Amino acid sequence: MMNGLLLASLVLLSLAILGSMFRLLAGPSIPDRIAALDTIGILLLATIAVIGMLLRTTAYFDIILLIGILAFIGTTAFARYIERGVVLESGDDREHP
Amino acid sequence: MNPExxxxxxxxxxxxxxxxxxxxxxxxxxxxxxxxxxxxRSHAATKSATLGVLFILNGAFLYFWIFEDHFSIKLLLGIVFVFLTGPVGGHLNGRAAYRSGVSLWKGSVRDDLKEDLKRERQERQEGRGL
Incomplete structure (x- = not known):
């Protein structure tokens, strides 16, 4: 029962990653692609949690935390790059945007 | 009921x-x-994807707590982190999209930020002129 439900949710999550891959390739603007990348990262995190439950191991929890942090940092860096053209700005840049 | x-x-x-x-x-x-x-699209991608992932992570947390006797602080931290950063990332992305000039859908009826942004840019230009 449990294994069947977990396998079904793995299939559904794979379909979801495939769909957001379509938006990543076809998105007309760059923020579309960033939203799709963020979604892919979060869905990958959920997939790893389901795989950890299937294999009954706690070894993958570090990877869950790491992917969560990396997806957020990637989204933030991309958004700042689009908005201002720089990722990290020093104090001088604020005077002459 | 027996434990099994x-x-x-x-x-x-x-x-x-x-x-x-x-x-x-x-x-x-x-x-x-x-x-x-x-x-x-970012409305769909941010809120409901975060909700789905929170369901899955909570299920995994309960599973390892009940059946493996493993109260995972790491997984709890991951749940809190996803809950906090999903909407923040979506907001940053939407703000960057608006300020870099991605146009709205033609059926959108209201755009309050447009005038505010125009006024802010004007004030900045006047400040530079002085």
Missing amino acids: TIGSILESVIGIVVLIGALISVISVIGLIRLPDVYL
Whole structure:
């Protein structure tokens, strides 16, 4: 029962990653692609949690935390790059945007 | 009820929670594909994908707590982190999209930020002129 439900949710999550891959390739603007990348990262995190439950191991929890942090940092860096053209700005840049 | 029955009921409940999370993720990706605009799409991608992933992570947390006797602080931290950063990332993305000039869907009826942004740019230019 449990294994069947977990396998079904793995299939559904794979379909979801495939769909957001379509938006990543076809998105007309760059923020579309960033939203799709963020979604892919979060869905990958959920997939790893389901795989950890299937294999009954706690070894993958570090990877869950790491992917969560990396997806957020990637989204933030991309958004700042689009908005201002720089990722990290020093104090001088604020005077002459 | 004997403990085995309770165990199998709990197992089924956790499996159904995980399946609900996967279904919500699929629905949010349908929104990500079908909606017409960056802002509407980020509405679908941010809120409902976060909800689905929180369902799945909570199911995993309960599973390892009940059946493996492993109270995972790492997984709890991951749940809190996803809950906090999903909407923040979506907001940053939408703000960057608006300020870099991605146009709204033609059926949008209201755009309050446009005038504010115009006034802010004007004030900045006047300040530079002085």
